[in-house]
Amino acid sequence: MASMTLYDKLWNSHLVRELDNGTSLIYIDLHFLHEVTSPQAFEGLRLASRKPWRAKANMATPDHNVPTTTSERSRGVEGIVDPVSRIQVKFLDDNCKEFGIEEFEIDDHRHGIVHVIGPEQGRTLPGMTIVCGDSHTSTHGALGSLAHGIGTSEVEHVLATQCLVQKKARNMLVKVNGSLKPGVTAKDVILAIIGKIGTAGGTGYTIEFGGDVIKSLSVEGRMTVCNMAIEAGARAGLVAVDEKTISYLHGRPFAPKGAQWEQAAAYWRTLVSDADASFDAVVELEGGDIVPQVSWGTSPEMVAPVTGHVPDPASASSEAKKGNYQQALKYMGLSAGTPIQQIKLDRVFIGSCTNSRIEDLRAAAAVVKGRTVAANIKEALVVPGSGLVKAQAEKEGLDQVFKAAGLQWREPGCSMCLAMNADQLEPGEHCASTSNRNFEGRQGFGGRTHLVSPAMAAAAAVFGHFVDIRDVKLL
Amino acid sequence: MRKFVTEKGLVLPLDRANVDTDYIIPKQFLKSIKRTGFGKNLFDEARYLDKGLPDQECTGRPLNPDFVANQPRYKGASILLARENFGCGSSREHAPWALDDYGIRCIIAPSYADIFFNNCVKNGILLIVLDEKIVDQMFRETEATPGYTLSVDLAAQTLTKSDGSVIKFDVETSRKHILLNGLDDIGLTMQHADAIKTFEQQHQLKAPWLFG
Numbered sequence: 273m274a275s276m277t278l279y280d281k282l283w284n285s286h287l288v289r290e291l292d293n294g295t296s297l298i299y300i301d302l303h304f305l306h307e308v309t310s311p312q313a314f315e316g317l318r319l320a321s322r323k324p325w326r327a328k329a330n331m332a333t334p335d336h337n338v339p340t341t342t343s344e345r346s347r348g349v350e351g352i353v354d355p356v357s358r359i360q361v362k363f364l365d366d367n368c369k370e371f372g373i374e375e376f377e378i379d380d381h382r383h384g385i386v387h388v389i390g391p392e393q394g395r396t397l398p399g400m401t402i403v404c405g406d407s408h409t410s411t412h413g414a415l416g417s418l419a420h421g422i423g424t425s426e427v428e429h430v431l432a433t434q435c436l437v438q439k440k441a442r443n444m445l446v447k448v449n450g451s452l453k454p455g456v457t458a459k460d461v462i463l464a465i466i467g468k469i470g471t472a473g474g475t476g477y478t479i480e481f482g483g484d485v486i487k488s489l490s491v492e493g494r495m496t497v498c499n500m501a502i503e504a505g506a507r508a509g510l511v512a513v514d515e516k517t518i519s520y521l522h523g524r525p526f527a528p529k530g531a532q533w534e535q536a537a538a539y540w541r542t543l544v545s546d547a548d549a550s551f552d553a554v555v556e557l558e559g560g561d562i563v564p565q566v567s568w569g570t571s572p573e574m575v576a577p578v579t580g581h582v583p584d585p586a587s588a589s590s591e592a593k594k595g596n597y598q599q600a601l602k603y604m605g606l607s608a609g610t611p612i613q614q615i616k617l618d619r620v621f622i623g624s625c626t627n628s629r630i631e632d633l634r635a636a637a638a639v640v641k642g643r644t645v646a647a648n649i650k651e652a653l654v655v656p657g658s659g660l661v662k663a664q665a666e667k668e669g670l671d672q673v674f675k676a677a678g679l680q681w682r683e684p685g686c687s688m689c690l691a692m693n694a695d696q697l698e699p700g701e702h703c704a705s706t707s708n709r710n711f712e713g714r715q716g717f718g719g720r721t722h723l724v725s726p727a728m729a730a731a732a733a734v735f736g737h738f739v740d741i742r743d744v745k746l747l
Numbered sequence: 748m749r750k751f752v753t754e755k756g757l758v759l760p761l762d763r764a765n766v767d768t769d770y771i772i773p774k775q776f777l778k779s780i781k782r783t784g785f786g787k788n789l790f791d792e793a794r795y796l797d798k799g800l801p802d803q804e805c806t807g808r809p810l811n812p813d814f815v816a817n818q819p820r821y822k823g824a825s826i827l828l829a830r831e832n833f834g835c836g837s838s839r840e841h842a843p844w845a846l847d848d849y850g851i852r853c854i855i856a857p858s859y860a861d862i863f864f865n866n867c868v869k870n871g872i873l874l875i876v877l878d879e880k881i882v883d884q885m886f887r888e889t890e891a892t893p894g895y896t897l898s899v900d901l902a903a904q905t906l907t908k909s910d911g912s913v914i915k916f917d918v919e920t921s922r923k924h925i926l927l928n929g930l931d932d933i934g935l936t937m938q939h940a941d942a943i944k945t946f947e948q949q950h951q952l953k954a955p956w957l958f959g
Binding site (some may be wrong): 285286288289291292293294297301308309311312315318320322323325326328336337354357360363397399400401405406407420421422423424425426428429432433434435437439463471472475476497502505507526527532533535536539571595596599690691692699709711712713714717718745 | 763764765767769770773774775777778779780781782794798801810830831834835836837838839840843858860861862864866869870919920921924932933935936937939940942943946947950952953955956957958959
């Protein structure tokens with residue numbers, strides 16, 4: 273048999289039928305739902321008198337819209353002050369009941385960001401096809417599953433048919449060689465990759481992340497990398513299965529047990545690209561060259577090393593790029609040549625499906641321990657990715673470290689990553705954020721986002737500006 | 748789904764690369780549980796000077812005079828001319844819903860983000876990919892010519908300018924077929940229900956843990 277990439281294997285094992293015109297019917301093993309992109313899909317099912325094809329292949333949780341203050345959360349869905357948000361969350365509860373779909377409701381201790389709880393619960397398994405009405409579904413590819421975001425029409429399509437009509441993407445390998453220097457994290461790796469290939473560099477591809485650096489990352493770190501594959505234009509990101517993947521899943525609530533576990537694990541070990549598999553595109557980076565990254569503009573490709581400067585538009589590689597840079601600098605209120613470490617900051621956000629897992633919180637807590645939030649920082653939020661992450665962090669005393677330093681310890685949700693709830697920037701404010709998008713207005717009308725790793729965000733909170741995390745001593 | 752066969756309309760030039768879906772429709776409007784009514788908030792942060800709120804009446808809001816769509820000459824445009832990587836970012840289908848509700852039936856750009864592209868097809872919006880040089884030329888012509896219109900014929904895969912000159916465009920056969928006939932995707936897939944059931948049974952034999 274011809275050698276195959278991991279993506280080829282996942283595609284072939286879910287191919288129901290090749291259709292005319294170069295498209296294929298692909299079977300979907302797992303479908304995550306949340307409150308924002310599902311209401312119209314459920315309504316569509318009702319209008320057409322359709323039922324879910326396999327209700328058990330779906331799992332729901334409200335995350336985008338939920339408040340994160342303990343006062344609002346202590347009263348469950350009724351505690352949501354914003355009436356429009358409350359209706360949307362209730363609508364998800366009602367729809368899940370009507371259609372027999374399992375939901376971790378807002379007050380369930382396992383509730384959280386859908387891309388955090390999927391792997392945490394062992395719902396996400398290697399070899400699966402996974403979709404969700406959210407572009408950061410690519411996160412789940414870190415466990416060797418083929419996972420990508422879809423729109424609401426496709427949410428309805430998957431609910432009704434358990435399939436999607438798809439055109440196969442091309443194969444790209446992004447290989448990060450060597451090893452990372454201390455202080456450089458998975459977030460810096462993915463920001464450096466996007467900086468290199470651009471936000472459309474992966475359009476039309478599925479990206480497999482490989483090389484020694486990716487192998488050395490923890491499963492949570494790999495999730496951070498795959499999470500932002502979409503920011504490089506690729507709908508899906510992948511990491512090959514290894515023993516780390518398998519031990520990560522062992523014992524998780526929804527992971528197979530007993531003889532089935534052995535059978536599954538044996539299959540999962542085959543989920544790697546064949547040694548001689550060919551890719552349509554290969555990009556290589558040297559891990560040792562990657563420096564902690566900070567985004568300075570309004571697109572995730574606009575990144576600079578923390579030791580660098582805001583670039584001069586005149587240095588852009590094309591006229592079009594020059595225009596983009598000028599537009600970005602205007603929106604960000606920055607001038608060319610400003611050292612990254614002199615950008616004035618107003619807020620800090622530690623959270624999101626990119627960086628809200630326990631390892632992220634440990635890294636952030638280690639930096640703030642024994643320090644206090646700088647006077648110019650109006651607010652620094654720490655929003656754990658799930659109720660279980662929160663509980664674990666509290667068990668380790670991380671919440672006390674954050675609170676002692678003056679950061680706010682919140683309830684789980686998407687929060688200020690997309691600012692659909694009350695956690696928002698004011699116009700003109702600069703935020704050091706561990707989230708994934710720095711688009712205009714993303715974190716609030718007129719808000720200015722700088723994407724960084726959890727340790728870099730924590731350091732920004734206590735020093736009041738960006739610092740090179742490699743120079744920060746842990747107290 | 749609504750068909751797309753032909754469209755003759757005014758062209759709105761949005762001269763900006765990497766337009767993301769947050770720019771097309773900001774998140775506060777995603778709280779709606781409906782598919783309609785997003786047009787008044789299309790490009791909300793660029794179009795108005797104040798911060799828009801869900802369910803807000805927009806007629807009295809201060810317009811940004813510098814935003815291209817607010818120029819009277821582009822009122823009623825149904826064809827959007829855009830730059831590369833249009834529609835990147837979030838998977839929100841509210842973006843095509845907002846474009847559609849505003850009256851946009853067709854977009855012309857050098858490239859699009861993948862998820863956005865799919866979402867548009869599902870809503871009967873035709874996305875045309877043209878070479879960057881041709882798009883550049885169209886930007887110049889649109890800006891220089893008040894009332895600049897184009898005629899799109901999907902069956903013939905042609906764009907006709909008002910001077911009669913014709914530009915051919917490519918479109919995938921499957922997407923062309925769906926758009927021309929306004930086909931219901933779910934209904935089409937359901938025609939393969941037996942194949943899906945057969946696949947599912949074999950899949951369960953190979954990977955029983957997925958069906959626990």
